[in-house]
Amino acid sequence: MKKMKKLLAILLAASMVMMTGCSGKQADTPAPQPEEQTGQEAPDAKQGETEAPEAGNSMAGSKTDADTIKIGIVVKQAGAPYFDYAAGGAKKAAADLNAEIVSYTGPTSEDVNQEITFIEDLITQKVDAILVSTADSTAIIPTINKAMDAGIAVFTFDIDAPDSNRLFCITAGNAEESGTAIGESLAKAVDGAGQVALLTGGLGSDTLNRRLAAIEEVLADYPDIEIVATEACDDDFEKCVSQVENLMQTYPELKAVAGVSTVNPPAAAMAIKSAKKDGQVISLGIALPSQITEYVDSGIIPEAILWDPGVMGYDAVAAACDYLRNGELPTDGKDYGEYGGKIVVESGDSVAYIPSIVFTKDNVHDFEF
Amino acid sequence: MKNSGTKNVRKETGGLLDTLIRIPEITIVLFIVIVSVFIGIQSESFFTTDNFVNISKQIAVNGILSIGMMLVIIAKGVDLSIGSVLALLCAVTGTLVEQNAPIWVAFPAILALGAFFGLLNGILVVKLKVAPIIVTLGTMNIYRGIAQVYSGGKWTSNLPDTYIMWGQGLMPICLLIIVAILFAVIMKYTSFGRHVYAIGSNEESARLAGIRVDRTKKIIFTCSGLLIGFATMVFIGRTGVIQPSAGTGYEMDAIGAAVLGGVSFAGGKGTVLGTVLGAVLMGLIMNGMTLLKISANYQGMITGLIIVLALLLDTFRNVYQGRRARA
Amino acid sequence: MTKPRQFWKGTFAKYNYQFVLLLFLAVWFVVMGIVNHSFLSMNNIATVVTRLSEIAIIAMGMTIVVIAGGFDLSVGTIMAMVPCIVGLAYGQGVPFAVCLAFGFLAAMAVGLLNGVLIAKAGFQPIIGTLATMTALRSLIYVITKGKPISSFPENYMQLAHGKLLGIPIPILLMLAFAVFFSWIMSHTKFGRFVYATGGNIKAADIAGIHTAGLTIKVYVLSAILSALAGILYSSRLISASPDAGANTSFDCVTAVLLGGTSIAGGKGNIQGTVLGIIILNFIINGFNLIGINAYWQMIFKGCVLLAAIGYDSRRKPGFKMVKQKTA
């Protein structure tokens, strides 16, 4: 054993030496990037990247209208209704714009490593564009840059990877913004005072944690609101129901629960309904309208927030086609047609926003997703 | 000259402690009492009717699943596919709801289908002559894949009340109790039950004793599947939504409950009572975490610690019992 | 002339199981190469082999654990933990070598705990490592507060992205480890004792082998290899994610079993596992290239596992895998 450990150590040391040896030749030109939430980690993470984003320019306008543009979509979790709707929108755009969705994939459970596998295989397939919704904005960076280097137009959608070389992001708002929206909606719902609890999916999910932090930041302005607990259900619906039951048991004065994963609001509403506490406790957060209609109707969920994932998918494909054919990146007020609608781009930023939608009794039945 | 019998006979007298320590479920009962008292002292909400109803609902799904898992483990196997079968049954229920199937059609249909998927596992185990852990590792992937492909990942909401009622109020715990009593009787008072123990204890001996080992194994997996059917109905009733991605990791919860309850991977050992108590302990831990206001980040550590402590206590019990047996 | 059946029984059955795996891989390469032109490109093969090298390194440790009659569910969690510790410490200004030492020491401590719970306290391997896995994941959330860590030295990424003699370093590392551990398992006392312990722990004990110590060493080794894979992983992503490795243990076990290692212990080898990993990853890669989604891939993976293991067990008449280790 001892000898084995020694050998291991030697091998490890050897590989370390090798990598320091190789490290001299790296180019170090960090590209201008939107400064959204980059901590001091960001420069570190970017250090090793060898190519500036300009390399992507050769792609711009390389296609004509007659060329069918091949697009691959990689999402956080394949088979999740949210992403299926997004893919639906993307396919619609593809049909409208002479593009082909060669592949819509993602891991069977949130896993950035598998996402990377899918992106790498799309690079091998030599698609024209890749649309990514990442499970981990940091870990995905080297892979996105690799795709850009390979001459593939990479757009992020839904969840951005701002420190990568990706061309543009199409989203309804980054995690901070959607979190802030939930926080404000929550503060309004409880009239600025009372006990509330937060719910999340996985504790290790980057997006969800940032949303949570944003909610907490908003609520910090309301001294009378007390966040009594934050529970994580690992995106297990039944576990979430149990946790909300336990929360209501522990905190009889609880006024609201807010969820940052789409599983949370309907699960919380179910728990409230089966405990017959409708009227006392409310549930809100990020949710798909089709999953919450009955609870919105019955008032357990007074409002929920989301955006149309289909529109997001549509606009992402449209933006990619536009870039490859005309060399244009999205600009403020760009109109992607009847379904795609207009987007908002703040000046100097590389993020395009589609509108968020607040679902209430009045409109919840109007949506297909 | 008389044959002086067994070591067992000699030690069958003894104090109360000795009697207690010979009951296999004693450690889990002890642990449940300790955990309950601890939570009860810290939180007033614990010893209330509402809370017990809550806990009863929360343990039902895992409780029912772990009884099936117990059957398989007693026969020296393990069923890793239960979470995937649950997902697949959810997907099928989705179709049934869309077709407006009345509950008296849907419930038996789900039970039958669950039994069928279980039987499929059993047939593969018997025909391929491969350890159950490998077969079910394979079918775990296959069933989950089919669930997603079949349903297209679509959720079904707005379920009729006839579907929801199985997860509301005292229904889950009643179902759990009925299933538990049924299987406790089966394990103790039917040939099938005893043959399960015999196969786990020594498969070759069971075969030589004339037990139809292959058939019994198929029935074991069928029972496990049937129980997943029950669990699915409770699960759907509790969540009020049909989710084809459900049940990930449920096999580990069920294994955990069974092992905490004294079921041994070495086979031939374990009881329904112990298994249900194991599920109760796991439910208590989860309930207690919230009641004691423990941050979500720390919950896993405490769960791991309690599992280790509970099993260590059982190890000590065995060592102590071994010493007493020798003395 | 030989009848087909006799050919099957006589000639074909003599072939090594791993030869059949290789044959499958060859057929897969030919079929996929025809279906999709990029499949056989050097670039694609290098990409796939690079990314499978991390999990291959973990699976080597897992192979040794399984041969020794054990099971390790905690590998994925250790893989996630080590880079988090290394990154956090480095972010605090600790010299990188010391950070690495911290990381590896922590991994070894977990391996030691696994080993002690299993070899000394008599836990079932699946449960002992399940408990450490649960606790450890929670520990990671606590120390990282759920955020990805990306404070690593500038050259760090060269480990996974660099090349030596035109070959990516991860591939070289994997090959080196594969050769090294094959040699360890076949040419050293340690390897011999691992086979003996997994084959028959009582006989190994009586032959004077310190089986408890050996079991502990095996789990520590598995933890060290997982730690190393974690370093490679974080170097590839230049980031340490607290959620990493959730599916790693099952992926590894699938590859280990596919490679012909017996879940009952005492039989198997490193080459088989590497072959298993390669097959599984090229299946995924091929399907990705022709746009078949992850759920169909799951179904196919499950079928391949069942077919392969089923073939292996039926190849040898009378061979049964009913024996399970209780360590």
Place this chain on the structure above:
Amino acid sequence: MATPLLQLVNIRKEFPGVLALDKVNLDIQEGEVLALVGENGAGKSTLIKILAGALSGYEGEILWKGEPFRANQTWEVQQAGISTIYQELTSCPELSVAENIFLGREPKKKGGIIDWKRMNDMAAEVLDTLHMHINPAARVSSLTVANQQLIEIARALTMEAKLIIMDEPTSSLSEHEVKTLCEIVKKLREQGISVLYISHKFEEIFELSDRISVLRDGKYIGTRDTKDASLDEILAMMVGRSVDMHFVARSTKKEEVVLKVDNLTSKGFFEDISFELHRGEILGISGLVGAGRTEMARGIFGVDRVDSGSMVIYGEERRIPMSPGEALKLGIGFLPEDRKEQGLVLMMSIGENVSLPSLAKNKKNFVISFGKEKEDVEDYIQRLSIKTPSLNQLAQNLSGGNQQKVVIAKWLASKSKILIFDEPTRGIDIGAKAEIYDLMNELVAQDYSIIMISSELPEVMGMSDRIMIMHEGKQVALLDRDAASPEEIMGYATGAM
């Protein structure tokens, strides 16, 4: 002659590479005890497994009561009226005595519910006929090996079978239990039940059987009426040559004490064991099964911890080994009673098995030197004349006798000079037995010292220099071979003296 109850016609069974049975013919009349003898590997066990339905895929025909009968499943065979007592223990340790007896045939109330009370009562009844006084509700794992064997017999008796196959039913029974069994067999014969009796013990065979059939190398050799047959004739038929089974007298040198044990105690198993072992001596240890002999051996070898006692080896005070590794370092070797469970790693090769203890003992040399290993192992294979095509042969493919030699080779290769043999000839055939005896004689001649635990009186008396007798965990006598008589040993062993 009446239609035989059971008739086997040209039974043939082939395993990959081995022809296990070739044209075997047998017939058993109603109410007859037919003894089946043959060396190990002669095909007896295969034949029994076929008869019991535990092995499918044979050629030939079985006629049961004159009708063709295909034995495919154990339960079918049992329903037809054939029950089997296997040589290897086949009880389920986690189940109770009563359950084991009625496994697969549990008495039931209406509605298929098991009638536990009736089951326990019926079990008590049959145990009584076997003179066993144990609780039917006790777990089988808490029973002694002998009692477990008796449970198997009880199971066969309750099946109301027309034919009972007994495969070495007495291999782990002590003398008086054997007597009980003999009475039972005779009673069965009076009731018209046939018995197929397989044994290596000729005393029993000649006492019980009506006819003796002999198998050799998978072939049927012949059948003799017991009353006309002589031992020599049967032996010659079995081995195809005449065997010399005489024990060699040795000149013993009693000077040097290599191992001295004092007051060795492990509560509940054995107490106050003290003895000396001399260089070049075989110390026989006799006693009933369950007298604590195996436990004592395991204690000395460090497999189980002892509570107290002291040990002197080669004149030096040593602590009693805490692990087999320590015992190995002290130069002790241990051949356990169950070679498949404890003696060998069956899925490893002969070579790997033989070198295990040597590797464990030698703390240096992390890397195995294959050349040296091969040389050593081949040397021992030759010295012990282990019959194998190569040292790469898996241990599971060897015959019992050869497996036992591999176990002995393990300890010789590790240079252990003090050897503890626990039942060294259990379950191996006469030819192999003789070879093991020769080997032991050779070893003591080379100054090895052996402690031999044995339940077979002739073996203990023939091989040992001195005989220690244990009864219920206590050492009751230590006799010189010349001074001991069989009656005396039995007297001590059963506690009568």
